[in-house]
Amino acid sequence: MRPVAGYAAYEPHEDLRPIEFARRDLRDDDVAVRVTHVGVCHSDLHAVESRAAGDPPLVPGHEFTGEVTAVGRDVTRFRVGDAVAVGNIVDSCGVCVNCLAHREPYCTEFPATTYGGRDLRDGTPTQGAYATEYVVRDAFAYALPAGLDPAAVAPLMCAGATTWSPLRRAGVGPGAQVGVVGLGGLGHLAVRFAVALGARVTVFTTSAAKADDARALGAHDVVVSTDAAAVAAVAGTLDFVLDTASSAHDLAPYLGALRLDGTLCVLGLPAQYVVPPMALLGRTLTVSGSAGTAETQEMLDFCGEHGLTADVEVLPLAEVNTALQRLARNDVRWRFVLAVTA
Structure with a gap:
């Protein structure tokens, strides 16, 4: 297992607190990503605010950018050192009619979400990218367009798609x-x-x-x-x-x-x-729901060609609670991003 540090929601109506947990060892089609920037979305705020007493700790974060630090033996799309972006879907069955049409959010088996979901292979709960590392199936990672600010790209993986x-x-x-x-x-x-x-x-x-x-x-x-x-x-x-x-x-x-x-x-x-x-x-x-893998890659390519990114305010990961509190007051123009590692 791979040790990871991050921030998690523990109890209802409480601030997120530091957490140490483990990511899975890489499967043959996985990449490990050192998270550099993660967006703060209203979905994260909703997930935190809707927690009930007794729920297990939850690490939010479903739109992020980072650097590949390791690859599974079958991965050919990425190498160590590549800059990548990941969104709110990290796996799907791959064989249903919707997945074959690259509409993975509509997977008939239900896709694995970046956090708050279940790994499709071993059933373990997924934890998000308010953390130093994420392990993701390579088909759900995307090459970061050259010349774009990774912090400003992170929100593209949810709000953009x-x-x-x-x-x-x-x-x-x-x-x-x-x-x-x-x-x-x-x-x-x-x-x-x-x-x-x-x-x-x-x-x-x-x-x-x-x-x-x-x-x-x-x-x-x-x-x-x-x-x-x-x-x-x-x-x-x-x-x-x-x-x-x-x-x-x-x-x-x-x-x-x-x-x-x-x-x-x-x-x-x-x-x-x-x-x-x-x-x-x-x-x-x-x-309308979320974009699939083909549309997400098309969106990123378009942004790279036209120099388009989100307008963001960047805070360090340690100020995650400030970001969530201000987001609840709509005190942001237009998206918060947390700097995890430089």
Whole structure:
């Protein structure tokens, strides 16, 4: 076994504390990754806040970059010293129809998640990348594009893949009219991707103070969603709307912004959406999940070609609780990343 140090959630409503644990010895198709940077996602915050008394310690972290330090004997894609990135899926059955289509998050046997899941071969619980090392099957590690900041790439492995996938599946390209709801960790990447794909982008935000930020990211238009006249002005003009807002909200304004047969893709998945039935007429409502391995590699390649990364604030791993507390207050622009090892 391989000794690892990290930070874990132990008891409900308590700070994460240091932990020492062990990763598995490398299998033939594994790579060991020295974690250098790991993103702090709302999913991590939710996992920490939803713990119950008596739960075993949990090490979060599912979007990270690092350096390969060892490879299994069958690994040919990577060598020791390679820079890599890993996301929120670390294994799948590989033989079901969804896996064969490179849609591993929809594996019919259910995939192994980076933490809070089960290893598909021995059933042991998975622990995340708020830690010095991660051992992962080589098919679920990705080459880090040259020239990109590893800290700013880490959030691409969750927020980036999650927004890239629906944009690509919708065929967003030159001439498309795209709306992005919310300007946070996911939203700011959605704007960058859509603009780089050639779309005209309208950002919907509840905060007029974010208008300048949206335009700095490349957005062409900004609509304050509480301004009824501004919302009415874009009715029926958009081909595709990507909703990244994480709090409960009414979908009617964004459905109304779509052209006939336009698509609304919801990613934020708050506890509740308000969906007036009449607002669905002539529209398509899509709930989208995570990208598979092929889409994730495509996203990284695109980012490398266009020099795209996330806007991040980097804190040392020892300040993980500061990052989580500030994330809970939405006090970040736009994503926290923890520096694990230099």
